Amino acid sequence: MTILGIESSCDETAAAVYTGGGMRSNVIASQSVHEQYGGVVPELASRAHHKTIWRTVQQSLEEANVEIEEVDAIAVTQGPGLMGSLLVGLCFAKGLSLSKDIPLVGVNHMDAHIYANFIDEEPEYPFVALTVSGGHTQLVHVSGPFEHELLGETRDDAAGEAFDKIGKILGLPYPGGPVIDERSKNGDPRFHDFPQAMLDNNFEFSFSGLKTSVKYFLEDQENREQFLADHLDDVCASVSYAITEVLVKKLDNAIKNTSVDSVVLAGGVSANSMLRRKAKKLANDVECDLYIPKLAYCTDNAAMIAITxxxxxxxNMYADMELKPFASLSNRK
Structure with a gap:
């Protein structure tokens, strides 16, 4: 089958083409307008999607050397995400589906992060998925295709959200997560012992207290600007250490409680170099197979929508024109 994937859940307009021979294209149009605000502005995001979605889809078809008439199904992100952004992608996909008489598939964005691991490899079921992004942090037991059991999730900030908010506190450009990761490579992860929350709870996460701890830690410094000039890499490394330690310790608990032999990382934070390194060590220690998507498939992209x-x-999990977006997993319909 030839699948056209469309992703517009947040601030990335993306389109990809997947065939039985593999991923033929994966185009992402990023929105730089949000950088000046230090975070995604929903109204600006939806407007930008309107401007770029058609040419992004066209580019993905051209790069794949595929005509729209050759597409067997259109897969589009249904949610979770920003409602305005989701509506742009969903309405576009419905219009294309109707005009070209192509079947439609509504994709759960979080499922897609997990199945991004199937683009180049084929993890063996059952497995545990650690899904970490800007909006979600979850541990999921996957017993088969689309057979998921949520083991636990964050009670407040997601891991990626914590990285970005702390990046803002540190005065780093948005998004802060990748910048903190890069600065961490030259820092001392033991420079300061930031809190690791809820370690006594098997599968639940909490990261909101960490950003508060970073804020107070900086306020305690006599000269904040000079302190950061001297120790920014060390602070970034210490923050990365605290977040990734919690993630890996919870993953270890999940592996032991489910007795799986395979583990997958998923979501934008799976691109974090410290997390990847620790996950590889854990998998080696417990003798589990570890699957991590290529960096291009970690953050929001349409390739993961196409493969899913x-x-x-x-x-035969097709949708009809009644397909509706859902902003969060709790209000999914």
Missing amino acids: GAMMAER
Whole structure:
């Protein structure tokens, strides 16, 4: 099958084409307008999607050397995400589906992060997925295709959200997560012992207290500007250490409680170099197979939507024109 994937859940307008021979294209149009605000502005995001979605889809088809008439199904992000952004992608996909008589598939964005691991490899079921992004942090037991059991999730900030908010406190450009990761490579992760919350709870996460701790830690310095000039890399490394330690310790608990032999990382934070390194060590210690997507498939992209759509189409999991977006997993319909 030839699948056109469309992703517009947040601030990335993306389109990809997947065939039985593999991923043929993966185009992402990023929105730089949000950098000046230090975070994504929903109204600006949806406007930017309107401007770029058609040419992004066209580019993905051209790079794949595929005509729209050759597409067997259109897979589009249904949620979770920003409602305005989701509506742009969903309405565009519906219009294309109707005008070209192409079946439609509605994809759960969080499922897609997990199945991004299937683009180049094929993890063996059952497995535990650690899904970490700007909006979600979850541990999921996957017993088969689209057979998921949520083991635990964050009670407040997601890991990626914590990285970005702390980046803002440190005066780093948005998004702060990748910058903190890069600065951490030259810092001392033991420079300061930031809190690791909820370690006594098997699968639940909490990261909101960490950003408060960083804020107070900086306020305690006599000369904040000079302190950061001298120790920014060390602070970034210490923050990364605290977040990734919690993630890996919870993952270790999940592996032991489910007795799986395979583990996958998913979501934008799976690109974090310290997390990847610790996950590899954990997998080696407990003798588990570890799967991590290529960096291009970690953050929001349409390739993960296309591969998930292909898996759903194979199982006749099609949608109709009643398909509606959902902003969060709790209000999914």
